Amino acid sequence: MYHCETLESHHKDLVHDVSFNWYGNRLATCSSDQSVKIWEWNTDQQSWDCSASWKAHSGSVWKVNWAHPEFGNLIATCSFDRTAAVWEEMPGDSFLLSGTGAPPPSSHGNPNLRTEGDAPAQSHWVKKVTMVDSRTSVTDVKFAPKILGLILATCSADGTLRIYEASDVMNLTNWTLQHEIHTKLPSSSDDATTKGGKVFIYEYHEPSRRWENIETLTSVSDPVHDMAFSPNVGRSFSILGITSKELKIVTLKPKNRDALLSDNPNISERTPFESKYEVKLAGSFNDHKSTVWRICWNFTATILATSGDDGNVRLWKCNYKDNWHCVATLKGDGQSASIRNHPNMTLLKDQSFNNSGMGLNKANANTNANASSFTSGMWK
Secondary structure, eight states: OEEEEEEEOOOSSOEEEEEEOTTSSEEEEEETTSEEEEEEEETTTTEEEEEEEEEOOSSOEEEEEEOOGGGOSEEEEEETTSOEEEEEEEESSOTTSTTSOBOOSOOTTOTTBOOTTSOOOSEEEEEEEEEOOOSSOEEEEEEOOGGGOSEEEEEETTSEEEEEEEEETTEEEEEEEEEEEEOOOSSOTTOTTOOSOSEEEEEEETTTTEEEEEEEETTOOSOOOEEEEOOOSSOSSEEEEEESSSEEEEEEEEOOHHHHHHHOTTSOTTSOOOOOEEEEEEEEEOTTSSOEEEEEEETTSSEEEEEETTSEEEEEEEOTTSOEEEEEEEETTSSOEEEOOOTTOOOOSSOOEEOOOSOOOOSOOOOOOOSSEEEEEEEO
């Protein structure tokens, strides 16, 4: 059974992003009201309680992302004010400090929200660092997988991708700009009339210690709103989901050395293996019949979720023939949910979705969230 619940966020403007932590028991929201809110799941009341709320930037906050819990309770935010910031949760109830999280100013009759007259919050959030290298709006921010260390990537409206690394995980005030990648197209990436591919895939080249553009997906020519690689669960290839006017699923399979030599006979046998991929469009779907804004994978990389302007969340699954199908449509209003049965396909319940995909979108993509509430759903 699919259960849908509407949570009154009490943001004063449009909610742009919602991000779960690694365990799925906390979530963060950000809004054009320049604030960030932290929510915790109350197992006793079976509800989401707002534990912190604070002004994070001097402009609209586009994205929020959690770091792996191995590094502590950290979130990163980015904003129209041309900055990105890293925040750390500190134990205690001293939330009256400048720039820290505090309970919302008013519960508006909701007992799940703390007010200034109630008990203080269990913790507060402190800004550890502000990245000020961008000269335009910072539209996305992502932490890298924990195996790579405490690394943060940001992208700006001018098409610049920046990668930062914490010099010392015990001192989060020191971050070093390691790489700066300029991916700007000849004209605006939001311009639908721009010819050529809109998705670039980069790979880190250890000998040169730089990120190199290895593929450009010419099959994607519409403005890109979101994209995410599937989690690595033992596959020998990568799967990339892309949202634009429709959903596109792309597979990238490494070519073996024999195939590489047959395609490039001039390459010497002693030449080290170069990272080359066989790119294949696994599927292109317009089931939303409208713009597709968001995409995410579950942790086992078996189910893909998308949301669009039609107000629905659609779940996608691949069968043994590598054919993708929409297996469920979840209504945003919570009134109904349809399940599609396909041969040789089974929809798994209680699937946790991964909120830390590696895809970074250059477009300023805003979610279809109401200014004061958003809808969350779960399988039971």
